[in-house]
Amino acid sequence: MSSSSSIGEDGSKNVEKKAVPRSLGKAERKNARKVSKMKQVVSKQVGVQMSDEPCSEWLIVWGFGASTGTTKNDILDYLKPRPVAVRLFVDQAYVFVRCSSLEDAALLKSKYHGREYDERQTLYVGFVEKYEVIPEEDIRYLAPFNVGLPEGLSLYPEFVTPEEEDCLIKNLFVDTSAVSSLRKRTVQHFGYEFRYGTNDVDPRSPLPNKIPDYVLPTVSKMISTGAAPAEPDQLTVNQYMPGQGIPPHCDTHSCFEGPIISLSLGSDTVMDFRQANSVSSVILPARSLLVMDGASRYGWTHGITPRKWDVVPDKHNGGITMLGRALRISLTFRRLKRGKVGCHCDFPNLCDTQKGKITDDNASVLENDLVHKVYENIAAHFTETRHKPWPKVREFVENLKPGDRMLDVGCANGKYFRINNDILEVGMDMSTGLLEKCLEKGNEVVRANALSLPFKDDHFESVISIAVLHHIATKERRQRFIEEIMRVLTPGGLGLIYVWAKDQNLEKTQSTWSERQQERNFYNPPGSCVDQVSDYLFLPIHDRDEEFPQNDMLVPWVNHQEKQNTVHHRYYHVFNKGELEELITDLEPAPKILDSYYEQGNWVVKFQKQGNS
Numbered sequence: 001m002s003s004s005s006s007i008g009e010d011g012s013k014n015v016e017k018k019a020v021p022r023s024l025g026k027a028e029r030k031n032a033r034k035v036s037k038m039k040q041v042v043s044k045q046v047g048v049q050m051s052d053e054p055c056s057e058w059l060i061v062w063g064f065g066a067s068t069g070t071t072k073n074d075i076l077d078y079l080k081p082r083p084v085a086v087r088l089f090v091d092q093a094y095v096f097v098r099c100s101s102l103e104d105a106a107l108l109k110s111k112y113h114g115r116e117y118d119e120r121q122t123l124y125v126g127f128v129e130k131y132e133v134i135p136e137e138d139i140r141y142l143a144p145f146n147v148g149l150p151e152g153l154s155l156y157p158e159f160v161t162p163e164e165e166d167c168l169i170k171n172l173f174v175d176t177s178a179v180s181s182l183r184k185r186t187v188q189h190f191g192y193e194f195r196y197g198t199n200d201v202d203p204r205s206p207l208p209n210k211i212p213d214y215v216l217p218t219v220s221k222m223i224s225t226g227a228a229p230a231e232p233d234q235l236t237v238n239q240y241m242p243g244q245g246i247p248p249h250c251d252t253h254s255c256f257e258g259p260i261i262s263l264s265l266g267s268d269t270v271m272d273f274r275q276a277n278s279v280s281s282v283i284l285p286a287r288s289l290l291v292m293d294g295a296s297r298y299g300w301t302h303g304i305t306p307r308k309w310d311v312v313p314d315k316h317n318g319g320i321t322m323l324g325r326a327l328r329i330s331l332t333f334r335r336l337k338r339g340k341v342g343c344h345c346d347f348p349n350l351c352d353t354q355k356g357k358i359t360d361d362n363a364s365v366l367e368n369d370l371v372h373k374v375y376e377n378i379a380a381h382f383t384e385t386r387h388k389p390w391p392k393v394r395e396f397v398e399n400l401k402p403g404d405r406m407l408d409v410g411c412a413n414g415k416y417f418r419i420n421n422d423i424l425e426v427g428m429d430m431s432t433g434l435l436e437k438c439l440e441k442g443n444e445v446v447r448a449n450a451l452s453l454p455f456k457d458d459h460f461e462s463v464i465s466i467a468v469l470h471h472i473a474t475k476e477r478r479q480r481f482i483e484e485i486m487r488v489l490t491p492g493g494l495g496l497i498y499v500w501a502k503d504q505n506l507e508k509t510q511s512t513w514s515e516r517q518q519e520r521n522f523y524n525p526p527g528s529c530v531d532q533v534s535d536y537l538f539l540p541i542h543d544r545d546e547e548f549p550q551n552d553m554l555v556p557w558v559n560h561q562e563k564q565n566t567v568h569h570r571y572y573h574v575f576n577k578g579e580l581e582e583l584i585t586d587l588e589p590a591p592k593i594l595d596s597y598y599e600q601g602n603w604v605v606k607f608q609k610q611g612n613s
């Protein structure tokens with residue numbers, strides 16, 4: 001007997017909610033409600049119908065899913081009689097298990113339905129309808145494990161004994177439990193400070209604390225086994241709680257000689273290596289030593305996605321399984337380069353000595369790849385996150401005079417339109433996706449590049465440009481951007497420009513941007529691939545938890561709308577204090593600065609074109 005089902009308009013099968021009889025006890029009613037919910041969710045998500053009677057060997061078990069971090073082996077070992085197969089679904093709180101017989105299926109259901117698992121969660125078990133096709137596991141997650149190790153990478157499993165591991169952890173562990181909202185991994189430095197952000201050291205500033213004595217036996221072993229060619233003089237200790245990671249980066253080429261070596265303690269994790277658009281993931285077991293040399297050192301970035309568990313190949317049962325993370329402490333050993341500093345590697349994209357530079361020749365291609373194309377890709381998601389006008393921009397627009405013409409340079413989805421109904425407003429942007437949003441709302445917009453505005457001179461009584469100029473890649477082009485705005489402004493016309501500040505924390509309250517970034521849980525989540533940034537990896541990828549270490553950066557945008565939380569990278573030139581003002585006042589004739597301030601991580605300048613209106 002199965003519950004009634006119908007096909008919804010979207011093609012999904014909807015199962016009608018069944019009333020839960022009042023005659024049942026409280027616990028039974030709860031279980032029955034859960035089963036009814038399971039029926040709906042499973043039918044909608046994977047199109048599998050459930051039954052109230054055992055009629056196939058397949059069961060569905062709720063509470064065991066990949067999203068709870070349970071491994072396939074955990075599940076197979078726990079359920080008695082042991083099922084013959086398990087199928088896990090990433091991000092779901094349920095699994096399908098296949099029993100060897102209908103009797104076993106019935107037994108498992110009666111034994112485990114409504115039972116507590118591991119004092120953490122209750123299991124709910126349901127029968128699968130006869131002849132239902134159980135979906136396969138999503139093995140796309142395994143693709144990065146099949147790429148093979150990047151050239152030059154070596155992994156030494158069980159490099160230290162569990163006793164040595166314990167001793168190192170005892171000495172290096174930092175208790176951060178008193179700090180309630182610590183989102184970032186904890187870092188300690190010995191020898192020299194490794195500066196994350198620029199990924200280098202300052203060789204002129206050695207630290208008083210050298211590599212500690214209790215680490216020296218490990219260092220000796222590294223040398224005697226040939227894992228390290230020479231003694232390191234710099235050690236960084238990273239402590240990761242589950243959920244913490246390190247963004248993709250390449251330790252600066254010119255500062256260090258020989259390989260970069262990392263010892264993993266306390267927990268297994270997965271490290272992702274990236275080159276162009278390939279990702280190669282490597283499981284780093286606790287107690288293993290990773291040696292990065294050759295291409296893996298110089299031509300690939302490495303990073304650890306902040307997750308509480310990883311999806312990895314299941315060597316024993318096939319398909320996918322989950323690898324839970326616990327406290328992990330890693331020791332990264334480096335040796336500073338002596339004498340003439342430079343690098344002659346074959347990987348100029350990631351090389352600080354040979355690296356690409358932003359020039360007036362490649363800037364327009366860069367803006368096209370890392371700004372225009374990205375906004376086109378994220379238009380729908382961007383619109384969803386951008387509704388509320390900034391209060392001071394709103395005030396500026398509200399105060400414009402009736403009949404004034406206003407131009408919004410980089411109007412995106414048009415959030416500054418229709419604030420003042422007495423003005424005439426025009427917007428321009430490069431993203432057709434965003435412009436369509438404006439057209440849907442009946443706004444007047446054109447597709448154009450801000451460096452060449454399709455408007456005649458002296459035309460607008462006001463021009464606003466909110467969070468656009470920081471996407472322009474050279475000073476010369478930023479000057480041109482301002483010149484264009486000045487050209488189309490009427491004499492006496494008003495301009496308002498917002499740009500991102502390099503310093504995001506000048507106000508006591510956090511900027512909404514950095515707050516928003518902190519809500520994001522992933523910067524390179526499972527299944528995502530670093531998008532088309534391979535030619536631009538000489539620009540560092542911004543870590544949401546760090547300050548901006550330099551002005552020109554790649555800033556990840558995580559698209560939660562897309563199933564795999566795709567990451568896109570936008571180019572930003574974040575502004576120093578006074579930089580925007582200087583760009584404006586450098587013009588001839590210089591406009592009059594009416595106001596200039598910092599607001600929520602932005603530098604803002606309000607100005608007036610000189611001359612009589």
Ligand SMILES: O=C(O)CCC(=O)C(=O)O
Pocket residue numbers: 236238246251262263302330331332
């Ligand atoms: O935790 C690790 O194994 C890697 C750390 C790392 O890449 C670094 O400190 O530069």
Ligand SMILES: [Fe+2]
Pocket residue numbers: 249250251302
């Ligand atoms: Fe590193």
